[in-house]
């Protein structure tokens with residue numbers, strides 16, 4: 001029997017981008033559309049207690065910087081890899097939201113013919129865009145000599161607006177289909 | 186300048202299968218052969234302290250059971266996904282090493298046309314096999330009515346022995362090439 005709490009969640013406002021994407025990926029999984037998971041938060045474990053007759057307790061640990069992006073998986077045989085970020089800015093997306101490691105990882109994925117992109121949300125207007133990593137990398141690599149953020153105008157031009165839905169909330173595979181699988185159909 | 190400790194590590198005996206695979210994946214990454222990472226250990230964080238002027242400290246957390254396998258990534262555009270396990274048994278590999286979740290995940294990956302497999306080490310003889318998930322799933326799904334382990338004989342028949350090397354230690358992509366990419370060349 002399905003828990004009623006789950007049904008309620010979908011109509012809940014104020015969900016984070018991560019929650020919306022987890023719901024979306026869960027939908028894809030249940031419908032056998034794709035297998036995409038968020039990677040666990042990387043943690044450096046320092047001390048663990050092993051109490052008798054109960055579960056091990058981590059007593060000291062630290063957050064580590066992720067060496068890759070947050071989401072990856074498989075869709076129609078292809079490798080998909082993306083990072084999701086949101087901003088409260090209205091007219092641009094700050095590049096400081098990304099780390100060198102993540103950009104390097106996206107380059108490596110592209111080099112292996114994987115599909116790499118970012119999902120960017122402007123929180124105040126709830127607009128969500130898919131931007132191919134190729135463009136993000138270009139802006140990022142120019143950030144020392146040029147702008148420290150991507151103009152929303154450029155995201156609109158180079159990226160794709162994702163229509164926000166009910167279930168799934170952020171149907172990014174619709175964009176992936178039209179952009180990356182068009183030639184093959 | 187390269188740390189000499191790294192050089193020493195490669196000749197170190199008694200490395201775990203995970204260490205050997207991390208070294209192998211690092212080699213693939215540096216040589217631009219493939220992008221395969223081990224996922225972080227999933228942890229349920231309960232309490233975090235935020236001391237002034239220093240990093241956040243996780244004070245209470247618990248290990249969660251992984252909902253997927255340990256390794257995934259991209260090789261020549263294809264999605265690769267695998268779990269690695271070792272046993273001290275000599276003639277069979279216990280199926281209790283795997284969880285329902287992991288088997289379910291491998292089925293989903295296969296369903297999306299991803300390449301799913303396991304890397305199995307017999308520690309006492311340092312023999313490492315690659316076995317396609319198709320076979321593991323068959324043995325696993327019969328374990329209630331049949332054997333609770335896979336006979337080594339079956340692993341030899343259905344799987345592929347990976348030659349142990351120096352750098353990389355476990356060159357599993359050589360097998361992947363011949364088994365999964367043969368038709369395309």
Ligand SMILES: [Mg+2]
Pocket residue numbers: 069070083084
């Ligand atoms: Mg992140």
Ligand SMILES: [Mg+2]
Pocket residue numbers: 254255268269
């Ligand atoms: Mg594991």
